[in-house]
Structure formats: C-alpha cells, structure tokens
Amino acid sequence: MKLVVRVKLLPTPVQAAALEATLHACNQAATWAAGVGFETKAQRPLQLRKHTYAEIRLRWGLGAQAAQHAIKKTCDAYTTLKANLRNGRYGRPGSRRHTRAAGKPIAFRPQAAQPYDDRMLSWQHQARTVSIWTTAGRLKNVAFTGQPGQLEVLAAHRKGESDLVCQGGKWFLIATCDIDEAAPNTHPAGFLGVDLGIVNIAVTSDGTKHSGRRINRKREQDRTLRSKLQKKNTKSAKRRAKKHAGKEARRAKDINHKISKRIVAEAERTGRGIALEQLTGIRERARLRKPQRTTLHSWPFAQLGSFIAYKAKKAGVPIMYVDPAYTSQGCSQCHHTARHNRPSQAVFSCRVCGFVDHADHNASHNIRQRGWMAWVCGAQSTAPELTLIA
Structure with a gap:
C-alpha cells in the first residue's frame, strides 16, 4: 500500500534561497517545455526530450536528472489534462471552458512541486x-x-x-x-454501517455518534469571518483570509483523521468490515436550501471516506460501498420506504411497523445491511487503490 508522508524542512536563510531559486528554475523550464510540447505535439517523454533536453540544461543550468524530471512532469501534466478533457471535467467539447483549457499550453506556478x-x-x-x-x-x-x-x-x-x-x-x-498491508479479513463477522451527515458527521450502526454541532458552530464563525474579509478586499484582509483558510483545512483534516481512526479501530476489534455510502455525485444530487448547500459542500466528506478506506486497508478490514438511495427513508426493521417516515431531521418513525429510532442510526443500519448483502454476493472488498496522505 502506498502512503505519502510529509516532513517539514528547516533550512537556513541561505539554504532556503537556494531551494527557492531551484524550484523557480525547474518550473520555468517545465513551462517552456510545455510550450514546446504544445506547438510540436510532442507530449511523450522520449519525443519531448529530443526537443528540449539540451536547451533546458544550457539555459537554466539544471542537472541531468532535474532536466529529465522537468520534462516528465510536463508530459504527466498533459496526460492528466487529456484525461480530464475526455471525462468531461472541463465541460463539453466546444464549450468556452473546454476550448480555453485545450487551446493553450500548460503553465506551472513558480513554487509548484518538483x-x-x-x-x-x-x-x-x-x-x-x-x-x-x-x-x-x-x-x-x-x-x-x-x-x-x-x-x-x-x-x-x-x-x-x-x-x-x-x-x-x-x-x-x-x-x-x-507499507505492507495486513492480512485481509476474508470472513468478517458482520459489517459496521457508517452514515455520514452534517448534524452528525458520522453515525455508526453500533450507536456511536460523532457530533458536528460544535464543529458546525465554528464553521459558521469561519464563514462569517471569511465573508467580512472578502468584502473588505484589502491586502491585509486577503493575507488574513489565506492564512485562515489553511487553518480551516487543517482543522477539518484533523477531525477526519480522528473519526476515521475510531471507526476502523472498532471494526478491527470486533472482526467486522465497514460499509460506507457511495457519495460520488452527492453535490449534484442534493437539493437543499442555500445555507444547507454551503454547509454540505464545505465539509470534506470525500477526505473522510478516503481516510477510512486507507486505514481499513492498512488494518486488513474489508470495506464495502453501497448505494445511498433511500437509506434515510427506509425502515431498518420492516424495510418500508416512504418520505413520511421522516417527520423531522433527527427522528425516524415507520408508518407501517411503528419502529422509532434516531434517523441517522436507522440509516446506518440500512447501510450495514446493504454492505453485508453486497459482501455475501460478491465476497470481496471494494476499497479503492489510492495514494493517501498521512
């Protein structure tokens, strides 16, 4: 399993200046090579190397390996761009956004990774x-x-x-x-269903709730401060907004790490797998009022899911992704599904069998059942192959 570890360098001022000059030179060379590749249509490493290698070494003073990496980075960027264009990431062919992305060479930021x-x-x-x-x-x-x-x-x-x-x-x-993966659990005793949400970030079928009330209050304060800084629009306001945005992201990442660690540890301790909702396209499917859309779109649910996935894979815990349709409206006891089963956000009350439970807890049971049925039918984990950040 691939895991990415980030370490912080502590260079002296002289060393930092040398690193900065190196990064700028490498990215200037890569940007120039991208322009050459765009003009000549040579966007494979061997082809682009013939056009750019000698010039990069002469003009920017890069070593042989650095020049090779700058060229390869350029080719990888074009490969990614083509895949995004093909998959509709920039809209339909002929649209303004698609034309703008495909009609100019790639440019690298001066401080892009090398x-x-x-x-x-x-x-x-x-x-x-x-x-x-x-x-x-x-x-x-x-x-x-x-x-x-x-x-x-x-x-x-x-x-x-x-x-x-x-x-x-x-x-x-x-x-x-x-990192070597743990031996996978091929005969789980069951599945731990996990329902992701806003009021409660994660609720398990065991009844454990990871509440988001305090977090949501802090997020509301962050949005208010961000709005004020954007309206002020001064240099100091922009600088403060940028610094604060990094703080928000780090806080969310820390919370997601803690939640995912607890969920995986509970599943590993009890010899079970984990069942998660397949949340691909949730932003397109969700029909919510504007304040709710802001709350939904600002929390990194995909990050939480990826953290659970790689921690589960590392521990040998099987993970299944299930269709989230109607998990919040279906009864986990009699399986009757109706919109009226949800009289309020937090309450589930079945109109047929009379079963009453917390809405998120009921949804997690539905996810657990679907995960178990999917495992019985397919008998394999659907955890994605990802390179993940620790």
Whole structure:
C-alpha cells in the first residue's frame, strides 16, 4: 500500500534561497517545455526530450536528472489534462471552458512541486538531515522534522521519488512509502454501517455518534469571518483570509483523521468490515436550501471516506460501498420506504411497523445491511487503490 508522508524542512536563510531559486528554475523550464510540447505535439517523454533536453540544461543550468524530471512532469501534466478533457471535467467539447483549457499550453506556478529521486536527494535519518541537489550545488545538512510516527514510517518504508514543495513560505518534502498491508479479513463477522451527515458527521450502526454541532458552530464563525474579509478586499484582509483558510483545512483534516481512526479501530476489534455510502455525485444530487448547500459542500466528506478506506486497508478490514438511495427513508426493521417516515431531521418513525429510532442510526443500519448483502454476493472488498496522505 502506498502512503505519502510529509516532513517539514528547516533550512537556513541561505539554504532556503537556494531551494527557492531551484524550484523557480525547474518550473520555468517545465513551462517552456510545455510550450514546446504544445506547438510540436510532442507530449511523450522520449519525443519531448529530443526537443528540449539540451536547451533546458544550457539555459537554466539544471542537472541531468532535474532536466529529465522537468520534462516528465510536463508530459504527466498533459496526460492528466487529456484525461480530464475526455471525462468531461472541463465541460463539453466546444464549450468556452473546454476550448480555453485545450487551446493553450500548460503553465506551472513558480513554487509548484518538483520531484527528486535518490540521485538528487539522500536522507540521513539518524541526524534528521537531507542532502539535496540545487542549482547552486549540493546542499548538505538540511534539517527536517515531523511527527515521530511519520518519521518511523519514513525511515522504514520510503521508496521512490520525493517532491520538494513550498507552501506559505515553508518548505516540505513529500515522500512516498510502500507499507505492507495486513492480512485481509476474508470472513468478517458482520459489517459496521457508517452514515455520514452534517448534524452528525458520522453515525455508526453500533450507536456511536460523532457530533458536528460544535464543529458546525465554528464553521459558521469561519464563514462569517471569511465573508467580512472578502468584502473588505484589502491586502491585509486577503493575507488574513489565506492564512485562515489553511487553518480551516487543517482543522477539518484533523477531525477526519480522528473519526476515521475510531471507526476502523472498532471494526478491527470486533472482526467486522465497514460499509460506507457511495457519495460520488452527492453535490449534484442534493437539493437543499442555500445555507444547507454551503454547509454540505464545505465539509470534506470525500477526505473522510478516503481516510477510512486507507486505514481499513492498512488494518486488513474489508470495506464495502453501497448505494445511498433511500437509506434515510427506509425502515431498518420492516424495510418500508416512504418520505413520511421522516417527520423531522433527527427522528425516524415507520408508518407501517411503528419502529422509532434516531434517523441517522436507522440509516446506518440500512447501510450495514446493504454492505453485508453486497459482501455475501460478491465476497470481496471494494476499497479503492489510492495514494493517501498521512
């Protein structure tokens, strides 16, 4: 299983200047190569290398490996763009957005990530330093730090390339680790259904509720502050809004990590699998009032689902994705489905058998039952193959 670990670099001012110059040079070279590839239609590594390799090394002073990575990064970007155009990510062919995306060469930000392989980057885990190539020469003894658990994973399982990136004036290395998966549980004792929502971020079929009331109040305060800063529209307001947006994202990520860890630990302890709703397209399907749409769209449910998926895979817990249709309106006892079974947001009351329960708890039972039936029919986990961020 691929896991991505991010460590923070602690360069001196001189080292930081060298890293910044290197990142700018690599991205300028990649942007120029993207223009050449757009004009010549040479968008495969071997083809584009013939047109750009010598010029990149001469003009920007990049080493052989750095030049190769800049060219490969350009080709990968064009491959991704073509896939997005083909899949309708930029609208229909002929639309303004589609034409604008397909009608110009790709450009890279000055601080976009640059890949490094083992020839350009070496790790000294005991000293917690790295030796890294730059356009100013090899920088040695560049300190790095991170959480102890992540550093242990990095030292034991790092494999492949690492990306150098600058975010908010801070330097990071994003390293890929290849971790052995636990033996999968091929005979689960049942499934733990998980219903995702807004009032309660996650409710399990065991009755555990991860409430979102305090979180939603904080999110409302964040939206109010963001609106005020956007209306003010000064440089200081924009700077504060950008800083605050990063804080919001980190808070949401931390909460999702904690919730997913508890859910997976409970399923592993009881020898069960996990059943989740397939939430693809939820933003297009949901018909809500504007304040509710804002709340729904601002919480990273996909991130929570991906965290549950990779933690489950790491622990050997099977995971199934089920159709979420009518899970909130169907009775988990007699399976009667009707809109009138939901007299309010929090209450489920079946009009046929009289069963009464919390609406989210009832929905989690429906998800659990669908997950178990899907497992019996297919007898395999549907956890996606993902590269995930720790």
